[in-house]
Amino acid sequence: MNEKTQDKGSAAFRIIWWVVYLLAFVVAPIAITRLYKQTGDSSTLLKIALPLGVFCVFLIARLVFQYTTRNMTRIARKEATEGYMCILPWLIGFVSFTLGPMLFSIYISMCDWDIINAPRFVGLANFQQALFHDFRFIQALKVTLTYAAFALPLGLTGALLVALLLNQNVKGMSIFRTIFYIPAILPGIATAMLWRWIFNPENGILNLIIGAINPRLLPVASVLSLWPVAIGVGLIVAVLIVLKGVQILVRRTESAWVGVMWLVLALPIGGLITAGWSTGFGLMKVSLAGPLPLWLGDPAWALPAFIIMSLWGVGGGMIIYLAGLQGIPTQLYEAADIDGANPVEKFRKITLPMLSPTIFFNLVMGVIGSFQVFTSSFVMTQGGPHYATLFYLLYLYQKAFQYFQMGYAAAMAWILFFIILLCTLLVFKSSAGWVYYEGEVKGRK
Amino acid sequence: MRNKSVVYCLITMMVALAFAGCRKPESKIVLHMLVWPPVDEVKWEGKLRDFHKQHPNVRVQVEFIVNERTLHKLLVSTAGHKSPDVSIVSSMWFAPAASKGLMEDLGPYVKRDKFDLNDFYPEVVEGWGKYRGTLYAIPAGVDLYAMYYNKTMFDKYGVSYPDESWDWNDFVKAAKKLTKDINGDGRIDQWGATPNTWQSYVWENGGKILSKDNTRCLLDQPAAYKGMQFMADLRNKYHVAPTSKEMADITTAKLFTNGQTGMYFSGSWAVPIFFEKDIKGAFEYDVAPIPKGPVCRATFFGGASYAVMRGSSHKDLAWELVKYMVSKEKLRERAMIEQVIPSRISVAESNAFANLPSPPRHRKVFIEAISYGRSFPSVPCNQEMDSIISNDIGLLLIGKESAKSACERAAPRVTDLLRNKYNRE
Structure with a gap:
């Protein structure tokens, strides 16, 4: 087949395609609307309109594909086709089940809609109500942000620590890995039921352990919180700092100003440490002597309980860290060994930078995930007590499926979308400074 | 070759299954009814025996759903044009359901059939039968503490x-x-x-x-x-x-x-x-x-009632089913087995509920309490x-x-x- 015939063929095809486009996008919809107006029979027409819609989506996809690959060589186009083929299953699912509802929810977020009666357009009133007039919305935001602020770093470091442990060469390691990963694949409902039992204030395992440890820690804490002890610790620190300053002044290892600064700072730092020590251990003493936490029954302890519970899910992040750890070439560590690096230096200078893409991935997923807590609060607390666990998604669900304010819920969903988008973008922007990819030299790509 | 025959087998099976799905259209009218799961599901069939006898051309399809999810189910099914014909309604969400127009106005039916509403406790009809003066449901029982x-x-x-x-x-x-x-x-x-x-x-x-x-x-x-x-x-x-x-x-x-x-x-x-x-x-x-x-x-009192759904396509039959579910015989049965306080004065004052042989002895207290019962704001x-x-x-x-x-x-x-x-x- 030479070039010319191909051109002729494609020209003929092009005309046919244009006719098809015209039929699908213009003639058919007009005909269907006409028919609907004449007969008013929506159910039969839907049976025609639905396949037509699917076909239109296919046509749009073809147009998009042709436009994006218009300047490509034959091979590149073939590769692109293969690429699209690979993501096709996801693409079909997304377009048919997610994209439509998403677009619809934009419209609904500007309506007052209870599912049954026709949506009534209200402009931005839903957003206004949520952001300025709804104490529960603000509370939900507060709860979710607090949770994220604690659970996210805890989960990230927790997962990393577990992964480091499970990356050792010990017999039966795969069993340990399995054990640590199992919680991540347990269904949320089962986990929630389990933790409700753990947090039971009277018979739960957590309070049994705390109740057994507390009386033993109490004398230690009460001794440590005594004023003489606190002052003594502060004094020791101050003396050490003074010594350091004198050392600098005498040996001239650094400039004299640094030495003077050490001398000046000795007393304030010692004082701060004294104050911190006594308050810290004082608080510890009080809480140890007080009653055991009610956990889910007490507004003050309910959210901390959820944060503790979030550690249950470190298995998911751990498995990704493990993969990342295994991908670090061993010769780097061998070279460091030869240079005499200690384990801490190896961790800081090799493991962390090499692992930074993995950390980055886990961070992004963690940000998205920690804003979307739902199952546990739905099963365990229903947002109570006293709104303490009213997570954003739980409130959204209540609004949508318990109070049937779909428009309001859709508006909330879009606000959350932008919050998550913003956070993720921030993480992405910052990543240039701390994420290293293999073969990349810092500052230079 | 073997692989191919397996594929053919599978295709034949799938086609057969597809046809199996298309049952012969039922000659009977099917009424769908939502109720809360009873302790014993088998007994439910017996409950409807008399109705099926009275209406031989009708089959009642009962669907069980817990109270907390019923309103949700009703809304979604109504929005999807698959509304049940009859549903049980709880006093807890009677007002939201009524305000969204899920239920049929029963006033005309009551008038047409001269249905005796005076046999029902007026507080109860006000509580979970009427919303803003319109009758949407017939109370079937009273739950009070x-x-x-x-x-x-x-x-x-x-x-x-x-x-x-x-x-x-x-x-x-x-x-x-x-x-x-x-x-x-x-x-x-x-x-x-x-x-x-x-x-x-x-x-x-x-x-x-x-x-x-x-x-x-x-x-x-x-x-x-x-x-x-x-x-x-x-x-x-x-x-x-x-x-x-x-x-x-x-x-x-x-x-x-x-x-x-x-x-x-x-x-x-x-x-x-x-x-x-x-x-x-x-x-x-x-x-x-x-x-x-x-x-x-x-x-604090509440209860359940039965309503004809506005999305029903057999409203007259649905009304018959509602009448059957709140008939004296059915309420007496519920009073004696499930020990639900009847919503009908005549049944409540008969000995069906008050004189049940099992303890507690002063069961009459429940019936007397109806007079000072109050329901959650409607x-x-x-x-x-x-x-x-x-x-x-x-x-x-x-x-x-x-x-x-x-x-x-x-x-x-x-x-x-x-x-x-x-x-x-």
Whole structure:
């Protein structure tokens, strides 16, 4: 087949395609609307309109594909086709089940809609109500942000620590890995039921352990919180700092100003440490002597309980860290060994930078995930007590499926979308400074 | 070759399955009805036997769904044009369902068939049959709280049995006598009572939840919050009721059936569901009216009714089914087996319910209580309102806040909710 015939063929095809486009996008919809107006029979027409819609989506996809690959060589186009083929299953699912509802929810977020009666357009009133007039919305935001602020770093470091442990060469390691990963694949409902039992204030395992440890820690804490002890610790620190300053002044290892600064700072730092020590251990003493936490029954302890519970899910992040750890070439560590690096230096200078893409991935997923807590609060607390666990998604669900304010819920969903988008973008922007990819030299790509 | 034949086999099977899906269109009219799951699903078929006999061309398809999910199901199925024909409706969400126009106006049907509404308790018809003057559902039962008490425990500590004359003081006095540390480990393990619902305490103290026109929450009035305070005091001041810590892993019903509380507020249905199974003659019990408050006696009541759905395509038949479900025979059956208080005066006053041979002996108390029963405010946002109030009294219940400050915070929030555009019509 030479070039010319191909051109002729494609020209003929092009005309046919244009006719098809015209039929699908213009003639058919007009005909269907006409028919609907004449007969008013929506159910039969839907049976025609639905396949037509699917076909239109296919046509749009073809147009998009042709436009994006218009300047490509034959091979590149073939590769692109293969690429699209690979993501096709996801693409079909997304377009048919997610994209439509998403677009619809934009419209609904500007309506007052209870599912049954026709949506009534209200402009931005839903957003206004949520952001300025709804104490529960603000509370939900507060709860979710607090949770994220604690659970996210805890989960990230927790997962990393577990992964480091499970990356050792010990017999039966795969069993340990399995054990640590199992919680991540347990269904949320089962986990929630389990933790409700753990947090039971009277018979739960957590309070049994705390109740057994507390009386033993109490004398230690009460001794440590005594004023003489606190002052003594502060004094020791101050003396050490003074010594350091004198050392600098005498040996001239650094400039004299640094030495003077050490001398000046000795007393304030010692004082701060004294104050911190006594308050810290004082608080510890009080809480140890007080009653055991009610956990889910007490507004003050309910959210901390959820944060503790979030550690249950470190298995998911751990498995990704493990993969990342295994991908670090061993010769780097061998070279460091030869240079005499200690384990801490190896961790800081090799493991962390090499692992930074993995950390980055886990961070992004963690940000998205920690804003979307739902199952546990739905099963365990229903947002109570006293709104303490009213997570954003739980409130959204209540609004949508318990109070049937779909428009309001859709508006909330879009606000959350932008919050998550913003956070993720921030993480992405910052990543240039701390994420290293293999073969990349810092500052230079 | 073998692979190919396997594929052919599979294709044949799939085609066969596809055809199996297309059943012959049923010659009978199918009525869909939503009800709450009974203890024994098999018995349900028997319940409809007479209806099927009266209407040989109709088959009733019953679908079970728990109360909490029923409204959701009704909304979604109505929106999808797959609404059931008849549904059971709870007083808890009757108002939201009615305000969204899910149910058919039954007024014309009642008029046409000269259906005798006067046989039903008027408070009950007002509560979960009518919404803003229009009849949407026919009540099938009443659920209200009275006070069960453990006779054996009362005898043991020489406390006289509760009766109509009891007020809050008598209640606290008796409860104090029953609260004990039986095993002597320094922790209370037997309590006088578990508190009733907060609504009762507010009403009995002369308080109101909402203003008459349903536009303002009145919980911030002294009469209302003082009643609420009394409820919290039972736990945190008089210590005659278990605190939330002490009953974290046990239900109030279980505490009573274990013989750990002397008095327990519950409905008549608790007898077949909890008591007969769990007490097994370990102690004797009876039921008394709830103690009257400083101002009046009022108990929280609700119930279920049957409604014809607006999306039904066989409304006349659906109405026949509703009439059947609330007929005297069916209500008598429910009263005797499930021990639900009948909504029909004639059935309630017959001996069907009051004279059941099993304990409690003073079952009549439940029927008498209908006259002072009050239902939760009938506003479209009542579920959201309930959620706000129960959250705002969370600190009160664990003794970390006074009822005054809790109610003064909750009331404007509820008022806001009532005036919010979603709930105005």
